[in-house]
Amino acid sequence: MTASTTTLAQDALPAVKLDRIPLLLLPVLALAALPLIGSFSTWVTLTFAGLAMGMIIFIIASGLTLVFGLMDVLNFGHGVFITLGAFLAVSVLGRMTGWTESPSLLRNLLAVLPAMAAAMVVAGGVGFAFERLIIRPVYGQPLKQIMITMGGMIVGVELIKVIWGAQAIPLPLPTAFRGSLLFGEAAVEKYRLISVVVGLSVFAVMFWVLSRTKLGLLIRAGVQDREMVESLGYRIGRLFIGVFVAGSALAGLGGVMWGMYQQTITPEMGGQINVLLFIVIIIGGMGSVGGCFIGSLLVGLVANYAGFLAPKVALFSNILLMVIVLMWRPEGLYPVGKR
Amino acid sequence: MIFSRLLSGDLPRSRVLAVVLVAILAGLLLTPFAFPGAKALNVAAKICVFIVLVASFDLLLGYTGIVSFAHTMFFGIGAYGVAIALNRMGPSWSAVALGVVVALLLSLVLSLLIGLFSLRVKAMFYAMITLAVATAFQTFASQLSEFTGGEDGLTFKAPELLSPGFSLSEHPFLGVSLDGRLIAFYLLVAVTLVLFLLMLRIVNSPFGRVLQAIRENAFRAEALGYQTVVYRTCSNVLSAVFATLAGALLALWLRYNGPDTSLSFEIMIDILLMVVIGGMGTLYGSVVGATLFIIVQNYLQDLMKLASEGMSRVPLLRDLLHPDRWLLWLGILFVLSVYRFPTGIVGKLRTKARGNT
Numbered sequence: 001m002t003a004s005t006t007t008l009a010q011d012a013l014p015a016v017k018l019d020r021i022p023l024l025l026l027p028v029l030a031l032a033a034l035p036l037i038g039s040f041s042t043w044v045t046l047t048f049a050g051l052a053m054g055m056i057i058f059i060i061a062s063g064l065t066l067v068f069g070l071m072d073v074l075n076f077g078h079g080v081f082i083t084l085g086a087f088l089a090v091s092v093l094g095r096m097t098g099w100t101e102s103p104s105l106l107r108n109l110l111a112v113l114p115a116m117a118a119a120m121v122v123a124g125g126v127g128f129a130f131e132r133l134i135i136r137p138v139y140g141q142p143l144k145q146i147m148i149t150m151g152g153m154i155v156g157v158e159l160i161k162v163i164w165g166a167q168a169i170p171l172p173l174p175t176a177f178r179g180s181l182l183f184g185e186a187a188v189e190k191y192r193l194i195s196v197v198v199g200l201s202v203f204a205v206m207f208w209v210l211s212r213t214k215l216g217l218l219i220r221a222g223v224q225d226r227e228m229v230e231s232l233g234y235r236i237g238r239l240f241i242g243v244f245v246a247g248s249a250l251a252g253l254g255g256v257m258w259g260m261y262q263q264t265i266t267p268e269m270g271g272q273i274n275v276l277l278f279i280v281i282i283i284g285g286m287g288s289v290g291g292c293f294i295g296s297l298l299v300g301l302v303a304n305y306a307g308f309l310a311p312k313v314a315l316f317s318n319i320l321l322m323v324i325v326l327m328w329r330p331e332g333l334y335p336v337g338k339r
Numbered sequence: 340m341i342f343s344r345l346l347s348g349d350l351p352r353s354r355v356l357a358v359v360l361v362a363i364l365a366g367l368l369l370t371p372f373a374f375p376g377a378k379a380l381n382v383a384a385k386i387c388v389f390i391v392l393v394a395s396f397d398l399l400l401g402y403t404g405i406v407s408f409a410h411t412m413f414f415g416i417g418a419y420g421v422a423i424a425l426n427r428m429g430p431s432w433s434a435v436a437l438g439v440v441v442a443l444l445l446s447l448v449l450s451l452l453i454g455l456f457s458l459r460v461k462a463m464f465y466a467m468i469t470l471a472v473a474t475a476f477q478t479f480a481s482q483l484s485e486f487t488g489g490e491d492g493l494t495f496k497a498p499e500l501l502s503p504g505f506s507l508s509e510h511p512f513l514g515v516s517l518d519g520r521l522i523a524f525y526l527l528v529a530v531t532l533v534l535f536l537l538m539l540r541i542v543n544s545p546f547g548r549v550l551q552a553i554r555e556n557a558f559r560a561e562a563l564g565y566q567t568v569v570y571r572t573c574s575n576v577l578s579a580v581f582a583t584l585a586g587a588l589l590a591l592w593l594r595y596n597g598p599d600t601s602l603s604f605e606i607m608i609d610i611l612l613m614v615v616i617g618g619m620g621t622l623y624g625s626v627v628g629a630t631l632f633i634i635v636q637n638y639l640q641d642l643m644k645l646a647s648e649g650m651s652r653v654p655l656l657r658d659l660l661h662p663d664r665w666l667l668w669l670g671i672l673f674v675l676s677v678y679r680f681p682t683g684i685v686g687k688l689r690t691k692a693r694g695n696t
Contacts, residue, residue: 072463074463074467076466134674137678138677142461142462142463143404143406143462144677144681145463146462146463146466147406147611147615147677148674148678150611151670151673151674151677152674154608154667154670154673155667155670155671155674158666158667158670159667161663162655162658162659162661162664162667163658166663271604274470275470275471278467278470278471279471282467312482315475315478315479315482316475316478316479318471319471319472319475
């Protein structure tokens with residue numbers, strides 16, 4: 001046994017086998033839903049809606065799962081960054097009504113992109129302060145972490161209410177994002193297409209950073225074994241704060257997307273989505289970005305299919321999905337080694 | 340000596356704390372006479388209910404070291420049990436009894452299941468799972484609107500003895516009319532006192548010591564031969580049972596129950612704040628925390644209104660002091676207390692008292 005491993009190690013590092021079964025879940029689920037739904041065009045619409053919702057959830061949840069993987073910190077206050085992003089989008093877009101109401105897609109994009117940028121920058125900055133002030137003093141104390149991040153969220157939500165007021169604010173879609181495209185009989189809302197594109201690009205960039213750069217290597221190594229990375233001379237603390245800021249910024253971006261998806265935003269929206277995020281990262285395997293991606297899409301698809309087939313069940317579909325996945329793989333789809 | 344036995348040997352151990360506790364008890368007992376008006380009585384009743392609720396949460400969080408976000412679920416089960424029974428069967432004591440018993444059984448089974456399934460995992464996962472379960476239960480309750488009245492909730496009549504129409508005597512006593520509300524209030528105070536002393540008895544028993552040992556070091560407790568999962572589950576079930584009773588008390592007092600009064604996540608956050616600010620790991624902390632929080636919740640707003648009007652020229656400060664922002668200040672207090680004095684007000688007072696002697 002030992003002899004064979006040493007020879008292997010001398011030749012080349014054994015390639016990590018990609019576990020493909022969870023990947024198959026998505027097409028299997030989608031195909032299984034087709035006969036139940038019956039009509040092909042409805043199925044296309046629902047599938048797109050599910051994928052769009054899943055992509056937005058992924059943007060929000062990816063930071064949460066990485067932060068947990070790196071430092072065992074579960075941020076119950078993650079929702080604040082979502083809310084913050086959405087409210088910033090309202091503020092920025094509100095100043096650019098001339099461009100959001102113009103029918104030209106280019107102008108709409110020129111209005112939405114700065115809104116997204118502002119949301120990411122501010123959410124990232126607030127994330128930095130949040131990590132320093134709220135989370136840093138309680139590393140390694142899970143009980144306090146849960147409470148302190150919860151407290152941070154309460155204070156954050158109240159501060160958002162101080163700045164923007166406590167009432168719900170409408171966030172209308174820019175003109176060119178409204179309406180839907182027809183593919184044969186199937187109608188697909190334009191905004192959902194946009195969400196899928198944005199979500200896929202975020203996933204692609206993140207995948208590239210994590211698998212092709214040294215930074216990504218360090219992050220992945222840190223998720224696997226924090227102490228080992230430290231003992232090799234890398235400061236995991238700095239790495240962590242970088243990931244935390246990036247995660248907060250992504251939550252801000254996700255907040256903009258989610259706000260436009262819902263078209264109304266409230267100061268409580270972040271807290272309401274928290275449960276969904278936890279379900280997603282539990283399904284994916286805490287700390288795994290790939291698992292988080294598949295988990296998000298599964299949640300999005302199941303929510304939309306169930307919403308069409310059995311609206312009453314849809315309210316619990318996420319939890320049911322979590323229970324089923326955990327019965328199959330108790331540590332989530334892609335368990336992260338050390339736990 | 341009797342006194343010490345009554346408190347299960349767990350004396351306040353601080354003169355200031357003792358004075359505060361006596362003041363709270365006296366304040367509650369004298370409310371109908373000292374502070375006339377419906378608002379004061381309602382505030383006092385709410386304090387009583389929350390003392391039981393927060394103490395039961397402390398049993399879990401402070402004594403066993405488990406963070407659960409499903410506590411309002413059990414609170415809600417108790418409240419809905421009484422509400423549904425009284426709403427369906429009319430105002431009678433047998434309806435109250437049936438409602439409470441069914442609610443207790445439901446809480447027992449649910450907490451047992453949740454405990455056995457998920458108390459083996461880390462604190463973090465338990466917090467997440469309970470959050471998910473509680474959210475699902477809330478949706479479930481509002482969906483079953485035939486039984487629960489949905490978002491509108493249920494109104495019902497309390498048994499005659501407790502209803503405002505009932506009168507003990509024609510003549511008011513010390514300027515207070517002796518009606519059913521007064522009886523209901525004193526019944527509430529008495530039940531609160533009994534339940535509180537019972538919980539004090541539990542946490543100071545050998546069983547309670549094991550819970551504390553698990554909180555301090557679960558691995559060591561296991562090594563000493565205590566099955567931590569069993570003890571944790573017991574603690575979970577006990578805490579759920581007391582929360583259910585608190586819910587039943589609330590429903591009986593309000594003669595109404597809806598999702599916002601007993602099930603909502605806001606209440607969960609309130610409880611968390613009360614436990615931590617008052618002091619985790621000591622039941623007196625829940626008394627102090629609940630009393631302080633509810634008084635602040637009901638009266639700080641008036642004070643902040645004054646301050647906010649005084650600051651009407653300073654835009655940001657005015658908004659920060661807006662009466663609706665009271666939770667902001669309590670949230671900050673909460674964050675600070677987790678860092679600075681994790682044992683809360685009671686812990687601080689006790690340390691001080693120990694320092695003096």
